Amino acid sequence: MSGFELEIDLYDSADQQPRMGFFTDTSLCIGCKACEIACKEWNDVPEADLVHRGMSMDNTGTLGADTWRHVAFIEERQPVELGDDGAGGLRWLMSSDVCKHCTHAACLEVCPTGSLFRTEFGTVVVQEDICNGCGYCVPACPFGVIDKRKEDGRAWKCTLCYDRLKEDQTPACAQACPTHSIQFGELEDLRDRAQKRVGDLVEKGEAGAQLYLADPSDGIGGAGAFFLLLDDPEVYGLPPDPKDTTAELPGIWKTTALAAGTLLASVLGAAFAGRSR
Amino acid sequence: MDGDLGLAGGGQDSRGDRPRSGQARARSGGGRDGGPTVPRAVPRSYYGQPILNKPTWTWEIPVYFFVGGMAGASAPLALVASLQGNRGLARAASAAALGGAAISPVLLISDLGRPERFLNMLRVFKPTSPMSVGSWILASFGPAVALGAGRELLGILPRLGRAGQVAGAALGPGLSTYTAALLANTAVPAWHEARRELPFVFAGSSLASASGAALLLTAPVDAAIPRRMGVAGAVLALGATATMEHRLGELGAPYHEGGAAAGVGRAAKTLMATGGLILAARARRGRRRPVLGALALLGGSGLERWAIFKAGVASAADPAATVGPQRAHRNAEERAVARERRSAASAQPAAAAQPAGPAQPAGSSQPAGPVQPARPD
Numbered sequence: 001m002s003g004f005e006l007e008i009d010l011y012d013s014a015d016q017q018p019r020m021g022f023f024t025d026t027s028l029c030i031g032c033k034a035c036e037i038a039c040k041e042w043n044d045v046p047e048a049d050l051v052h053r054g055m056s057m058d059n060t061g062t063l064g065a066d067t068w069r070h071v072a073f074i075e076e077r078q079p080v081e082l083g084d085d086g087a088g089g090l091r092w093l094m095s096s097d098v099c100k101h102c103t104h105a106a107c108l109e110v111c112p113t114g115s116l117f118r119t120e121f122g123t124v125v126v127q128e129d130i131c132n133g134c135g136y137c138v139p140a141c142p143f144g145v146i147d148k149r150k151e152d153g154r155a156w157k158c159t160l161c162y163d164r165l166k167e168d169q170t171p172a173c174a175q176a177c178p179t180h181s182i183q184f185g186e187l188e189d190l191r192d193r194a195q196k197r198v199g200d201l202v203e204k205g206e207a208g209a210q211l212y213l214a215d216p217s218d219g220i221g222g223a224g225a226f227f228l229l230l231d232d233p234e235v236y237g238l239p240p241d242p243k244d245t246t247a248e249l250p251g252i253w254k255t256t257a258l259a260a261g262t263l264l265a266s267v268l269g270a271a272f273a274g275r276s277r
Numbered sequence: 278m279d280g281d282l283g284l285a286g287g288g289q290d291s292r293g294d295r296p297r298s299g300q301a302r303a304r305s306g307g308g309r310d311g312g313p314t315v316p317r318a319v320p321r322s323y324y325g326q327p328i329l330n331k332p333t334w335t336w337e338i339p340v341y342f343f344v345g346g347m348a349g350a351s352a353p354l355a356l357v358a359s360l361q362g363n364r365g366l367a368r369a370a371s372a373a374a375l376g377g378a379a380i381s382p383v384l385l386i387s388d389l390g391r392p393e394r395f396l397n398m399l400r401v402f403k404p405t406s407p408m409s410v411g412s413w414i415l416a417s418f419g420p421a422v423a424l425g426a427g428r429e430l431l432g433i434l435p436r437l438g439r440a441g442q443v444a445g446a447a448l449g450p451g452l453s454t455y456t457a458a459l460l461a462n463t464a465v466p467a468w469h470e471a472r473r474e475l476p477f478v479f480a481g482s483s484l485a486s487a488s489g490a491a492l493l494l495t496a497p498v499d500a501a502i503p504r505r506m507g508v509a510g511a512v513l514a515l516g517a518t519a520t521m522e523h524r525l526g527e528l529g530a531p532y533h534e535g536g537a538a539a540g541v542g543r544a545a546k547t548l549m550a551t552g553g554l555i556l557a558a559r560a561r562r563g564r565r566r567p568v569l570g571a572l573a574l575l576g577g578s579g580l581e582r583w584a585i586f587k588a589g590v591a592s593a594a595d596p597a598a599t600v601g602p603q604r605a606h607r608n609a610e611e612r613a614v615a616r617e618r619r620s621a622a623s624a625q626p627a628a629a630a631q632p633a634g635p636a637q638p639a640g641s642s643q644p645a646g647p648v649q650p651a652r653p654d
């Protein structure tokens with residue numbers, strides 16, 4: 001990279017505690033929204049604005065301060081056989097979205113108070129007793145996950161049930177999921193399991209089946225909460241190639257220093273030109 | 278406007294009865310003949326919803342960009358004026374720096390969701406957070422320019438005041454420009470992809486506003502330096518803005534095509550150019566106070582920050598601005614992998630005759646499309 005390195009709060013694999021995460025296998029999701037409800041109940045998340053999306057059953061719309069699990073419903077007409085104009089078949093995709101708990105988490109890196117931190121489980125959590133509601137994490141997140149709660153003023157998002165993890169419990173959403181679409185466990189195990197599962201699905205003819213954020217070499221260093229999708233990520237409202245913005249920060253700081261130098265030189269230049277006359 | 282990245286009309290599907298994936302599944306050309314392929318025409322999205330969450334900052338933030346920028350550029354002006362024995366200008370610039378430094382924290386604190394916790398900003402120092410760095414700059418800048426102003430305006434503590442002036446002059450340029458780093462270090466396409474120009478836009482804009490403030494507060498006979506500074510600032514701001522909008526390509530649409538930001542941006546450029554021209558015409562000697570020129574620079578500078586802020590909000594709301602370049606990048610990577618595989622396969626039988634192996638460069642780490650500029654590092 002460039003001249004200087006920025007120290008970043010990363011999961012330390014030397015820790016005794018293995019990194020924990022979610023594998024959300026959307027091919028198993030039946031759209032029951034038990035995860036949404038369980039999350040709300042356990043974490044005491046207030047009511048979110050109701051929305052309705054199309055003919056679908058999505059009434060939460062998107063992740064935000066008051067929605068930490070969001071089940072997306074994608075309905076589209078699709079050809080069922082060759083020559084079909086699409087009127088024949090309806091494809092129905094369901095997917096439970098959640099905070100990705102990125103390896104390189106922009107929200108955590110830009111947080112000026114240190115309120116956002118990396119837990120011993122490798123997850124990313126807001127310390128609500130420290131957050132002062134500056135809002136920087138909101139546009140930093142490449143997934144549109146974290147948001148400010150208006151009436152409260154602070155930033156909120158999924159904690160991967162930090163309180164439950166500390167008691168050796170499964171997060172509420174994973175525990176409530178009746179189809180094992182949401183699987184909780186050690187990240188390494190989950191990744192192995194997901195590789196096998198996506199291979200099986202492709203073999204069975206699910207051409208669009210793909211893992212999303214399971215690769216540690218992607219723009220966020222892989223996610224603690226990754227997915228198996230049946231179509232491209234953007235269909236589910238997920239960015240297809242997300243990046244941690246602070247990867248560019250060393251370059252941004254250099255440009256900023258250069259600009260600040262230009263400013264100073266301009267003042268001196270204006271003064272010097274005055275002297276010589 | 279169906280450009281390469283197909284940002285046209287992205288996400289404007291307000292009816293949103295159905296994800297656009299249905300109709301617009303134009304698979305990327307395929308490149309069967311090995312020719313260049315065209316990315317899909319319309320990026321897909323989930324009911325046209327934004328990918329990113331909307332920045333929650335309110336009016337205080339763009340106003341702070343302006344006020345803090347003005348204060349930051351006034352500090353070095355105060356120092357050079359004082360060193361040259363230009364008392365009038367030193368007083369004016371010191372007052373501008375102190376005034377800006379006093380208003381800035383009020384604006385920032387009132388934007389916080391929990392204003393009473395503003396001191397948490399100084400709980401840690403994080404170079405990965407431009408807001409943290411900026412908080413420390415502002416917190417040290419205030420006392421520094423207060424000492425400087427005490428020296429120039431009240432004649433107290435001259436030695437300490439001089440030290441304050443020097444510190445203020447050192448910190449001020451950082452105060453004026455770190456806010457650009459703050460915006461660039463987000464996922465918002467119109468800010469992040471402008472990261473190589475935004476700091477220069479802010480530097481030029483800050484020079485112009487500090488010049489405007491000094492011209493209003495200084496007798497014309499003492500105001501030669503800010504007149505030149507104002508011209509330089511206007512040139513820098515206008516040049517950097519033009520470069521930024523050009524390099525952003527379609528991602529820069531919120532800056533110049535329709536919408537609230539574009540109108541404000543045009544007004545900002547007009548004012549900045551007018552102010553610069555007025556001052557340039559009088560750069561040699563001014564008998565009268567260039568009030569109009571000064572006001573034009575101040576207005577141009579303020580509106581410029583407002584336009585940049587609004588453009589980012591619009592950019593975050595457009596799923597096509599987020600998905601388009603990312604999809605293009607991913608398609609390019611996938612094509613490169615496929616090409617590599619193909620050429621590896623075709624090279625196999627001829628391996629004995631041609632020891633050169635696969636000739637195709639991987640190039641998979643570089644983005645394709647014009648909107649994804651090459652990485653600076």
